[in-house]
Amino acid sequence: MSAKSTDPDVTIDLPADIRFIPVVRHMLRQAFPPLGTGDDSVYFGAVTEILANAVASHHDRLHLPISIDVDVHDDPRITVSDQGSGFDVERTGSGPFDEGRGNGLRLARSACPNLTIHSSSAGTIVELPFTPSHGS
Amino acid sequence: MSARNLPLFSVTVRDDIDKRIAVLRGDFDIAQVERFERELAGGDDCSVLVVDLESVTLIDSAALGAMLRLRKRRSEQGRVTEFHAPHRYQRRVFEVTGLTHLLSSGEGLARGPHHEVDE
Numbered sequence: 001m002s003a004k005s006t007d008p009d010v011t012i013d014l015p016a017d018i019r020f021i022p023v024v025r026h027m028l029r030q031a032f033p034p035l036g037t038g039d040d041s042v043y044f045g046a047v048t049e050i051l052a053n054a055v056a057s058h059h060d061r062l063h064l065p066i067s068i069d070v071d072v073h074d075d076p077r078i079t080v081s082d083q084g085s086g087f088d089v090e091r092t093g094s095g096p097f098d099e100g101r102g103n104g105l106r107l108a109r110s111a112c113p114n115l116t117i118h119s120s121s122a123g124t125i126v127e128l129p130f131t132p133s134h135g136s
Numbered sequence: 137m138s139a140r141n142l143p144l145f146s147v148t149v150r151d152d153i154d155k156r157i158a159v160l161r162g163d164f165d166i167a168q169v170e171r172f173e174r175e176l177a178g179g180d181d182c183s184v185l186v187v188d189l190e191s192v193t194l195i196d197s198a199a200l201g202a203m204l205r206l207r208k209r210r211s212e213q214g215r216v217t218e219f220h221a222p223h224r225y226q227r228r229v230f231e232v233t234g235l236t237h238l239l240s241s242g243e244g245l246a247r248g249p250h251h252e253v254d255e
Contacts, residue, residue: 018167025163026142038225041194045229048196052166097204097233103197110232 008069008079014051015065016058021051024068028078031070032130043130046111049104050080050126057084057124076130086119143193147175155184161191166198173202185210186240189221195229207238 143162218240
């Protein structure tokens with residue numbers, strides 16, 4: 001499913017359960033150079049939003065894991081791949097906060113402007129480039 | 137507080153002279169929403185509740201939704217809810233979603249010893 005031509009440095013399989021998100025986020029933080037609390041909050045906040053969306057997309061396929069590829073050397077980034085049914089990548093909340101209506105994606109894009117999303121009925125792949133300064 | 141140590145989420149509620157203060161610490165994300173709601177379910181019958189986010193190291197949209205539901209529920213009962221978020225990265229979540237009007241200045245929040253949040 002990955003569009004990449006090289007293997008990631010490490011791959012983490014996240015069970016489709018939100019309870020594992022904090023632990024996985026902690027692991028991901030350790031993989032990258034340390035950021036100040038502000039930048040850390042911004043970037044890993046975006047990662048959290050994407051992970052939560054991926055878990056939600058697996059609501060009817062809980063037995064399938066969500067794959068998290070981690071690249072820390074050349075072109076550092078986190079890539080989240082789920083096996084959900086996809087969504088309209090243009091659907092991002094733009095008005096007042098409306099629960100359950102694209103707010104997570106809006107926050108993720110704001111925090112990580114260079115993130116890319118590829119989504120189809122076979123699943124969704126989100127790449128979050130890691131840059132030291134995320135505008136805290 | 138360094139977020140590289142596992143920033144465990146906690147909620148501590150204390151009463152001040154004219155308000156109740158809920159001090160949140162650590163990463164406040166979707167996995168902590170249930171705990172947040174449980175911790176504040178029985179103790180939010182005060183007229184003024186301040187949710188102190190100063191020591192929160194991460195806020196996601198699910199956490200924001202939980203805070204909004206709390207505020208809405210209390211508002212329907214004629215009670216005031218304020219959110220104190222002094223750090224830029226905390227306010228950012230409210231800014232992006234058009235909710236900065238919910239933030240308070242934090243005046244009158246008496247503080248004991250606490251960890252500095254490293255920006």
